[in-house]
Amino acid sequence: MTRNDCTEQQILTLLNGLCNKIHHKFEHCTGISSSRLEILHELCGGIEVKQSMLQKHINIDNAAITRHLKQLEAEGMVTRRKNPDDNRETFVRLSDEGLEKIEGYKIEKENFIRQILKDFDDKEIPILADFLERMKHNISINKEL
């Protein structure tokens, strides 16, 4: 095992550790789960969005989307109705209450990001974004494996 292999192993360990904690920390800091907030963010424009579109943009499972939306609906944050032109589809929309609350969440979210990136300077941010983007890409292309 070369020295570089060693660092690579460490990267995986770090990534695992980070991933184990981040969701929980995010929710603890902001008061809402990161996936839920991403859903609300997608709906921010105020227009109706198809559930399948949300699923693709947030990039989580169908089942997860269904459960999040059901919960968000129960909390009065979103409204859902079937597409009259195609009863298979569901339209989702931010409720007035949701629109009101999301502003607060956004602020908390920004605070959270600032916390995580607090010692990163302006040059490092885009590099980090690039690294993450590439890893995300590399991790998702192995559909055949």
Place this chain on the structure above:
Amino acid sequence: MTRNDCTEQQILTLLNGLCNKIHHKFEHCTGISSSRLEILHELCGGIEVKQSMLQKHINIDNAAITRHLKQLEAEGMVTRRKNPDDNRETFVRLSDEGLEKIEGYKIEKENFIRQILKDFDDKEIPILADFLERMKHNISINKEL
């Protein structure tokens, strides 16, 4: 919202996406969950390790460690016994079968890492490790929040 804020938001989204997938992908590729493999890795030396030590090194919850070890024990990968000098503690040790299997897992793990980092060059790897290390640190210091 400045342009930089925008990239920061994107980083969080990427991180979330990556974190959502990585555990599952890892297990799918290697045949074992990343946490379990880290546990086995800690035991690789062949000596008995206290369960509480494992918990600290792997950095997951007590409850999670207990469940992983119970399962690994059921699979015959590890052996557990109470510390005769302090019955609160538990010693964990890799079984012969575990020792045998872990080699294969290590290879799969390295393949997985290579897959994720396949377009990273030698200069980028340590930078990425540093970034992750810092984020991990930043995320864990907010115990008061």
Place this chain on the structure above:
DNA sequence: ACTCAATAATTGAGGGGTCAACTATTGATG
């Protein structure tokens, strides 16, 4: 000695995500 606080491990509840199986609805094809 006896009580009381600290430590280790376990269990239960709850939240996140995945996959697989199932229903309903649509649309295309013979």
Place this chain on the structure above:
DNA sequence: CATCAATAGTTGACCCCTCAATTATTGAGT
């Protein structure tokens, strides 16, 4: 027009993780 495949969403089973409450054991202080 009837059938059959594709699409959207739902539900169940299962894995991972956290926190909180509980049990057992130890050690320290009166």
